[in-house]
Each structure stands twice: as C-alpha cells, then as structure tokens.
Amino acid sequence: MSFPRAAATILRVIRFEVLHQSGRARTGRLETTHGAVETPVFMPVGTKAAVKSLLPSQLEVAGVEMILSNTYHLALRPGEELVAKMGGLHRFMAWPRPILTDSGGYQVFSLARLRKVNDEGVEFQSHLDGSLVSLTPERAVEIQRRLGADVIMPLDEPAPWPCDGARVEKAMQRTHAWLTRCKRAWAGDGPQALFGIVQGGMDARLRRASAEAVCAHDLPGYAIGGLSLGEPAELLYEITDVTAALLPVNKPRYLMGVGTPADIARSVALGIDMFDCVLPTRLGRNGWAFTSEGMIKIRNAEWKEDARPVDPNCSCPCCAAFSRAYLRHCFNVDEIVGLAMLSLHNIHYYVGLMRRLRAAIREGTLEDVVRQESQRCPPLTGRREEELAPRE
Amino acid sequence: MSFPRAAATILRVIRFEVLHQSGRARTGRLETTHGAVETPVFMPVGTKAAVKSLLPSQLEVAGVEMILSNTYHLALRPGEELVAKMGGLHRFMAWPRPILTDSGGYQVFSLARLRKVNDEGVEFQSHLDGSLVSLTPERAVEIQRRLGADVIMPLDEPAPWPCDGARVEKAMQRTHAWLTRCKRAWAGDGPQALFGIVQGGMDARLRRASAEAVCAHDLPGYAIGGLSLGEPAELLYEITDVTAALLPVNKPRYLMGVGTPADIARSVALGIDMFDCVLPTRLGRNGWAFTSEGMIKIRNAEWKEDARPVDPNCSCPCCAAFSRAYLRHCFNVDEIVGLAMLSLHNIHYYVGLMRRLRAAIREGTLEDVVRQESQRCPPLTGRREEELAPRE
Numbered sequence: 125m126s127f128p129r130a131a132a133t134i135l136r137v138i139r140f141e142v143l144h145q146s147g148r149a150r151t152g153r154l155e156t157t158h159g160a161v162e163t164p165v166f167m168p169v170g171t172k173a174a175v176k177s178l179l180p181s182q183l184e185v186a187g188v189e190m191i192l193s194n195t196y197h198l199a200l201r202p203g204e205e206l207v208a209k210m211g212g213l214h215r216f217m218a219w220p221r222p223i224l225t226d227s228g229g230y231q232v233f234s235l236a237r238l239r240k241v242n243d244e245g246v247e248f249q250s251h252l253d254g255s256l257v258s259l260t261p262e263r264a265v266e267i268q269r270r271l272g273a274d275v276i277m278p279l280d281e282p283a284p285w286p287c288d289g290a291r292v293e294k295a296m297q298r299t300h301a302w303l304t305r306c307k308r309a310w311a312g313d314g315p316q317a318l319f320g321i322v323q324g325g326m327d328a329r330l331r332r333a334s335a336e337a338v339c340a341h342d343l344p345g346y347a348i349g350g351l352s353l354g355e356p357a358e359l360l361y362e363i364t365d366v367t368a369a370l371l372p373v374n375k376p377r378y379l380m381g382v383g384t385p386a387d388i389a390r391s392v393a394l395g396i397d398m399f400d401c402v403l404p405t406r407l408g409r410n411g412w413a414f415t416s417e418g419m420i421k422i423r424n425a426e427w428k429e430d431a432r433p434v435d436p437n438c439s440c441p442c443c444a445a446f447s448r449a450y451l452r453h454c455f456n457v458d459e460i461v462g463l464a465m466l467s468l469h470n471i472h473y474y475v476g477l478m479r480r481l482r483a484a485i486r487e488g489t490l491e492d493v494v495r496q497e498s499q500r501c502p503p504l505t506g507r508r509e510e511e512l513a514p515r516e
Numbered sequence: 517m518s519f520p521r522a523a524a525t526i527l528r529v530i531r532f533e534v535l536h537q538s539g540r541a542r543t544g545r546l547e548t549t550h551g552a553v554e555t556p557v558f559m560p561v562g563t564k565a566a567v568k569s570l571l572p573s574q575l576e577v578a579g580v581e582m583i584l585s586n587t588y589h590l591a592l593r594p595g596e597e598l599v600a601k602m603g604g605l606h607r608f609m610a611w612p613r614p615i616l617t618d619s620g621g622y623q624v625f626s627l628a629r630l631r632k633v634n635d636e637g638v639e640f641q642s643h644l645d646g647s648l649v650s651l652t653p654e655r656a657v658e659i660q661r662r663l664g665a666d667v668i669m670p671l672d673e674p675a676p677w678p679c680d681g682a683r684v685e686k687a688m689q690r691t692h693a694w695l696t697r698c699k700r701a702w703a704g705d706g707p708q709a710l711f712g713i714v715q716g717g718m719d720a721r722l723r724r725a726s727a728e729a730v731c732a733h734d735l736p737g738y739a740i741g742g743l744s745l746g747e748p749a750e751l752l753y754e755i756t757d758v759t760a761a762l763l764p765v766n767k768p769r770y771l772m773g774v775g776t777p778a779d780i781a782r783s784v785a786l787g788i789d790m791f792d793c794v795l796p797t798r799l800g801r802n803g804w805a806f807t808s809e810g811m812i813k814i815r816n817a818e819w820k821e822d823a824r825p826v827d828p829n830c831s832c833p834c835c836a837a838f839s840r841a842y843l844r845h846c847f848n849v850d851e852i853v854g855l856a857m858l859s860l861h862n863i864h865y866y867v868g869l870m871r872r873l874r875a876a877i878r879e880g881t882l883e884d885v886v887r888q889e890s891q892r893c894p895p896l897t898g899r900r901e902e903e904l905a906p907r908e
Contacts, residue, residue, distance in 0.1 A: 171844075172849045172851055173842070173845065173851075174846060174851040174852075174853045174854075176851065176852060177852040177853065177856075178853070179833075179837075179853060179856075179857075180831070180837065181837075197849075201845070202802075202841070202845045202848070206820070206821060206841065206845075209821055209823075210821075210839060210841050210842065211823070216839070216845075217842065217843055218837035218842070220840055237686055265843060313735060321651075392779075428594075428598070429601055429602070430600055431601075431603070441571070441573065445571075445572065445573075445610035446610055447602060447608070449594070449598065449602050449608075450565070450602065450608050450610070452610075453564075453565065453593065453594045453598075454566060455595070455624075456593060457564045457589075457593050459564055459565075459566040459568065460566075460568060460569040460852060460856070461566045461568075461569065461570070461571060462566075464569075464571075464852070465571075483749065491518050
C-alpha cells in the first residue's frame with residue numbers, strides 16, 4: 125500500500141546535542157521536523173490521539189514540548205489509514221509539536237489476549253471486540269510511518285515482572301531480532317527517527333548484552349524498556365543505572381513509562397533524557413494532585429472548606445482560578461471540570477519539574493531536586509499505583 | 517442566621533434599559549454589580565456550579581455574558597453555607613460575570629420525591645440520598661442570598677404538562693402567595709434582583725391573571741415559567757406570545773428553560789430578553805452539533821473521513837482545530853475532549869445566534885433569522901429532546 129507522505133519534502137532525521145553535563149546528568153536539545161525539545165523532557169501520554177481531558181492549547185500553555193501516542197490503540201481505532209488520510213497524527217489531533225509513538229509491543233503483551241507469539245511476530249485478539257490482529261516488526265514500522273510521529277519505536281517483547289531468567293532472555297533475543305527487521309523496514313531515509321529498545325529484565329548481565337546488541341545498530345536514540353512494571357523503586361533505579369551507563373553519550377536516552385517525579389529526578393541524575401508516563405493525567409482523573417508540599421487527595425474531607433489553591437506555589441490555570449474546596453465539590457458531583465483541572469495542574473507540575481531539573485543540571489544542584497522530590501512524593505511503583513488510580 | 521454579605525458595600529439592584537425596538541422585539545442592556553449584559557442574552561446552564569466540561573475562561577472567550585446556576589442542586593451539594601464561606605458563587609466557580617440562580621422549584625417538582633406540598637412550602641426527599649429537605653419561599657431566598665447571584669428567582673410551583681385546569685390554577689395561586697413571601701424575605705435592599713415568575717399553564721386566561729398578580733409587585737424583572745415541559749412548539753410560542761405581551765416594557769423578560777435556536781429566535785420576536793437552556797451542552801455531550809448547515813450527529817459514519825470542521829462557517833476553538841473525523845473518533849473511544857469540544861462549539865453557536873438576533877433587531881431583519889433558524893434545526897420539544905440526549 126503506498127501512502128503519499130505529507131512530510132516527504134522534509135527528509136531530515138532528528139538531531140540531538142548535549143548542552144550541559146553535571147555528573148552523568150545532562151541537558152540537551154532534540155531537533156525534529158516539528159520543532160525542538162529541551163531535554164530532559166517529559167512527554168504526556170495521548171494514548172488514543174488525545175491527552176485525556178486536555179486540549180492541545182492547554183498543553184502548549186503548560187509548556188509541553190512533546191507527547192507520546194500509541195500505535196496499538198490507534199491501529200485498532202480509528203486505524204492508521206484514517207489518520208494518514210487526515211494528514212497524519214499531528215494534524216489529526218491538532219498537536220503541531222513533536223510526537224513519539226510506541227510500537228504497540230507493550231500493549232499487545234499487557235492488554236490483548238495473545239493467540240500466537242513466534243519469531244515472525246505476534247497474533248492477538250483485540251481487547252475491544254476480540255477480532256484477530258497480527259503485528260510484525262515490519263507492520264509496526266509501517267503503522268508508525270503512516271501515523272507520522274517524529275520518533276518511532278521498534279516492536280519489542282517486554283518480559284513481565286517478575287519473570288524467570290530463561291523467558292527474559294528469550295524475549296530479549298526476539299526483541300533484538302525484531303529490531304533488525306524494524307531497522308530494515310524503517311530504512312532511515314525519512315523524517316522519522318527509529319529508536320532502539322534495550323530489554324533484559326532485572327538482570328544486569330542481560331541488560332549489558334542487550335545494550336551491546338541494540339547500540340550496534342547506530343540508531344538516532346535508545347530506550348530502556350521493560351521497567352516500571354511494578355518492581356520496587358530501588359530495582360528500577362539499579363537497572364536504569366546499569367543500562368544508562370552503557371548507552372552512547374551523544375544519543376538521546378529514553379526511559380519508557382517512568383514515572384513519579386522522584387523516579388524522574390533520580391533517573392535524570394543517571395543520564396536519562398526522555399520520559400513518558402500516564403501518572404499526571406491518570407492520578408489527576410482520580411483526584412490526586414502533585415504539589416510543592418507533597419501529594420494531596422482532593423476528595424479528602426480535610427479540604428472541604430479550604431479556599432487555597434491546590435498548590436499555593438503554582439500559577440497554572442487550575443491554581444489561578446479554583447480552590448481545593450471547589451475542586452473537591454467537582455469530584456463529589458462528577459463535574460468533568462474537576463478532573464480536567466487536576467490533570468492540567470499535574471502536567472504543569474511535571475513540566476515545571478523538568479524545568480527545575482534542567483536548571484539544576486546547569487547549576488550543579490541536581491541532588492537538591494532529587495532529595496526534594498523524594499520527600500514530596502513517596503514511591504508509587506507496583507500495587508500502590510493501582511490503588512491510587514485504577515486503570516479504566 | 518446572620519451571613520456577612522461580601523457584596524454589602526455595593527447596594528444597587530440591577531438596571532435595565534431598552535436600546536432598540538423592532539416590532540415587539542427589543543435589544544437592551546442589563547447592568548448588574550458583576551457587569552453589564554446585552555440582551556437578548558442566552559445563559560448557559562451551570563447546574564452544580566460548573567457549566568459541564570467547560571472552563572469559565574472558555575465561556576468568556578465564547579462571549580458568554582451571564583450564566584445560570586441551580587439553587588436546588590447547590591443547596592444539597594456542597595450547601596450554600598460552604599459557597600458563602602468561599603466568598604460566594606462567583607468566586608467559588610471562578611465566574612466573575614453575572615449569574616442568575618433559579619429557586620429550586622422546578623427541580624423539587626421534577627427531580628425529588630415529594631413528601632408534602634402545602635401553602636407553607638414543600639418537603640421532599642433528596643434525589644441523592646433520600647434525606648428529608650424542606651424548602652419554603654423564605655428559605656429559597658435565603659439560600660440564594662448566600663449564593664450571591666445577581667438575579668434570584670422566587671420559589672414557584674410549576675404545573676406539569678399536560679395537567680388539568682384546576683391543578684394548574686391551584687399551583688398558580690400558590691406561586692403568587694409564595695412570591696409575596698419571597699418579596700418580603702428579599703426586602704430589595706441588596707445588590708440582588710428578584711424576578712417574578714408568571715405561571716398559568718397553557719391557559720391564556722390563567723396566564724393573564726398570573727401576569728397581573730405578579731406584575732403588581734413591581735419587581736426588577738419578570739420570568740415566564742411552566743413552559744418547555746414537552747409541549748408542542750406551537751403551544752410554547754402561543755403562550756409566550758400571550759404572556760410576553762402582558763409584561764411591562766421597561767423590565768427584562770426571561771423565558772425559563774427555552775430552548776432550541778428556533779425557539780429562541782421566535783421568542784425574541786415576541787419580546788423576550790433572557791433565555792437559559794441545557795440544550796447546547798447536553799446535546800454536545802451526546803454528540804450533536806448545531807451548525808450553519810443544520811444539526812449534525814458526530815457519531816454518524818458519514819463523517820468518518822471528513823476533514824472539515826463541524827461547521828465550516830464557524831471560527832470557535834473546536835472548529836479551528838479539529839475535524840469531524842477526529843471528533844467522531846473521540847466519541848468512539850470515549851475521549852472527553854470530544855464532548856467538551858462539541859459543548860463549546862454549541863455554546864459558540866448560541867452566543868453567535870444572540871449576536872445575530874440583536875443585530876437583526878437593530879436592522880429590522882429579525883424575520884430572516886427566525887426563518888433561517890427554523891430551517892436549520894427542527895423543533896426539539898418533548899420526547900424528541902429526550903431521544904437526542906437522555907438526561908444523565
């Protein structure tokens with residue numbers, strides 16, 4: 125199927141430049157055909173071509189520079205062909221800045237009912253209607269080509285956690301084989317950048333083997349996959365530490381699906397440049413807000429008559445207009461404005477965090493931010509997160 | 517109970533001035549302590565202190581000048597005392613412009629399980645938790661005083677439709693008696709304006725009797741209640757015609773709960789100045805959009821690959837950013853952005869309609885707008901409305 129690429133006239137893959145270093149942490153600049161991004165960057169998640177309850181204009185005001193969207197969900201609905209016909213994902217969802225799409229691997233292995241997984245690819249039943257869908261490395265690249273994201277991800281097989289070593293190694297090997305095929309399908313001649321994904325579970329030896337195999341492809345960027353699956357925070361940091369140290373200095377490093385503000389701060393100190401996570405929006409929809417004084421649950425009776433904003437030190441549109449008492453009322457009576465405003469506030473918190481982290485790297489005060497964020501927000505990994513904000 | 521009135525320093529009731537007349541239609545200016553409003557005006561409905569899915573800032577950009585909120589719902593949750601403590605309804609919901617609150621009469625008689633209705637007042641079970649609540653004329657005024665709206669409404673007893681004549685007359689008499697008590701409780705010495713409500717069902721003779729009794733109070737404005745209850749459009753127009761003609765020329769006239777764009781245009785021609793209706797937001801949430809080419813149902817397969825905005829002649833934030841195909845996708849995958857954008861578009865449509873009506877009155881071309889709106893949108897009264905957009 126030939127799809128006339130709208131962006132075919134701009135044949136330039138992304139460029140990445142490290143600007144400042146402080147220990148292993150660094151600030152940088154990622155240039156794409158849809159604009160430049162300052163790193164470390166946080167990408168809010170727009171799973172189905174919308175960051176839940178928020179408008180692109182609100183994200184722009186918040187200072188969001190790049191978002192993530194989802195190959196698995198978009199391929200099922202509305203289908204990548206429709207998105208392509210509508211001018212690509214940027215125009216479809218009215219987000220003019222950079223987008224990263226993941227390959228669908230994580231969703232296939234976590235949401236769908238698997239029918240067949242072999243070296244060729246994966247066959248699964250859609251979680252929506254049970255229909256049979258197959259995904260191969262080539263097809264994952266083709267879908268993402270049609271969606272038109274600036275950064276695309278190869279099909280991978282993340283091992284669950286916990287998982288026995290043989291299975292982790294097998295999934296890793298398959299991820300490597302699929303990467304070779306993704307790279308061939310990608311060809312590298314368009315405006316999209318293909319990142320490699322390092323797998324290998326919680327095993328430092330496998331992570332080293334994976335980093336070596338993946339980095340041998342000399343790709344525009346590298347991701348660390350298979351983390352933030354419910355493992356303890358210390359294990360997340362340990363594997364991020366080991367793996368980040370193996371990635372080339374001159375390429376962006378993306379830690380997939382991470383995390384809390386504290387997780388992000390710690391990982392930035394380990395040299396990570398890019399993050400995505402559903403936490404700010406999912407927790408916001410469930411009535412949780414990140415604040416400079418720690419997390420608050422807006423439904424608590426404590427805030428019933430509290431005229432203060434969610435965060436007295438925040439100037440986002442939510443904090444500028446609404447009291448805790450009003451937002452609590454909105455959650456009590458199911459007014460959408462409440463969940464939309466907490467989502468927006470949390471996005472502002474995350475964007476502000478990245479700004480503080482970049483400044484701290486420049487000023488050599490990163491440890492202060494790491495300590496501050498660890499005090500503000502306890503680790504949320506694993507079961508705790510599901511309790512705070514069950515998946516819909 | 518003494519409540520320190522935040523606005524006690526501004527002791528000026530509303531002022532109303534007719535600016536242009538064309539037949540019975542007129543444009544005017546309504547001044548309140550929270551700013552001036554051009555009439556005819558449409559008030560979006562913020563039942564529970566929020567216009568569903570929309571922010572005050574979005575309403576302001578749309579050109580909304582005044583909104584309606586709901587005494588019954590707010591008295592139950594969060595309670596008028598909390599709203600008063602938070603500085604009144606304007607500050608609580610972050611809407612700095614004029615607000616009208618209704619008295620709760622309509623909701624008591626349509627939503628709650630009635631326990632006792634007599635000349636003293638009404639006792640009912642909350643539709644939320646079954647708890648027993650009583651509402652009297654004095655209490656309705658007191659609640660609204662604490663909420664702090666610019667225009668407040670007296671407790672009334674609207675007769676349902678259809679309804680036998682004796683019951684309609686009894687409800688009307690009680691409405692008159694309650695108005696006398698509301699006026700006494702109101703006292704008229706604060707910044708709030710009390711309107712009278714004319715009842716009398718679909719009986720022109722009763723409407724005349726009611727208008728005479730209500731207007732004898734010489735209040736700052738008058739409302740026509742007991743319409744838009746499912747009666748045919750022609751009956752709505754007939755009773756509006758009869759009743760509007762009986763109201764004083766120099767006071768604002770408010771047709772409660774009306775209606776479709778065509779209903780509003782027809783009623784403006786009969787001399788109505790103020791309107792409120794849930795239709796633009798409720799229909800928006802249910803996937804319907806008002807457009808210059810008629811109503812469209814966004815879920816229809818017809819729009820699947822349609823890259824055009826909802827209304828090619830509209831420049832609202834929804835039409836500026838999103839295609840019909842994208843909005844259809846949002847409704848298909850339950851993304852809130854879709855229903856929020858259709859609600860916002862419909863509010864823009866209604867605000868634009870009022871602007872066109874005011875211009876048409878000045879230019880003597882009102883009949884053109886009435887004809888145009890009747891062609892664009894078929895009558896939605898009665899069952900049809902429930903089919904389009906069931907109440908949640």
